[in-house]
Amino acid sequence: MPGLIGKKIGMTSVFDAEGKNIPCTVIEAGPCVVTQIRTEEVDGYAAVQLAYDEKKEKHTSAPLMGHFKKANTTPKCKLVEFPNEFGKDLQLGDTITVEDFFAAVGEDTWVDVTGISKGKGFQGVVKRHGFGGVGGQTHGQHNRLRAPGSMGASSWPSRVFKGKRLAGRMGGDKVKILNLKVIKVIAENNLILVKGSIPGAKGSYVIVEG
Numbered sequence: 001m002p003g004l005i006g007k008k009i010g011m012t013s014v015f016d017a018e019g020k021n022i023p024c025t026v027i028e029a030g031p032c033v034v035t036q037i038r039t040e041e042v043d044g045y046a047a048v049q050l051a052y053d054e055k056k057e058k059h060t061s062a063p064l065m066g067h068f069k070k071a072n073t074t075p076k077c078k079l080v081e082f083p084n085e086f087g088k089d090l091q092l093g094d095t096i097t098v099e100d101f102f103a104a105v106g107e108d109t110w111v112d113v114t115g116i117s118k119g120k121g122f123q124g125v126v127k128r129h130g131f132g133g134v135g136g137q138t139h140g141q142h143n144r145l146r147a148p149g150s151m152g153a154s155s156w157p158s159r160v161f162k163g164k165r166l167a168g169r170m171g172g173d174k175v176k177i178l179n180l181k182v183i184k185v186i187a188e189n190n191l192i193l194v195k196g197s198i199p200g201a202k203g204s205y206v207i208v209e210g
Helices: 062-070 098-105 125-129
Strands: 003-015 021-029 032-038 047-054 076-083 110-116 121-123 168-170 174-186 191-195 205-209
Touching (some): 003 098, 032 062
Antiparallel strands (some): 032 047
């Protein structure tokens, strides 16, 4: 499926035709530049690499500078590969906009959005896994209301099994939200308004797929 690289701008709300207030996330999707084209003959599969958001040359490595110069474009921050399903013959240096994206997906008003969730740092089991917390003072919980309590085996193997839901680093994970309804498209500003929330902080990169 075709896709675009974008940036989460923030949240707002709009009113529909029935006067209902709908919470929306504003995404700046593109414009993206074609920086590489994969073909069946050379690479064994067909795909297109898109680049988004300007980057200073002094912060770009020499190999990447050569990569961008082949596409006759300036250095970019984010590069993502998508299936080449835009319905037209793309060349290096071509620009893909919101209009091109929706022309490829047709009248489909549903998209999938992938982003990196907000990092929460080290968190306990109540916040990280939804443990009950306040409860009976049994099974090793004693008087610590948000402690997980005993989770090890009674005798064998005298250790806690791998995969137990324990305290630890929370957030900062790749999250994909499926089937978000597109409420409005502002093509001149490359903006997409989708219903509901998407993962990530303001200004973080997201991937929109049709």
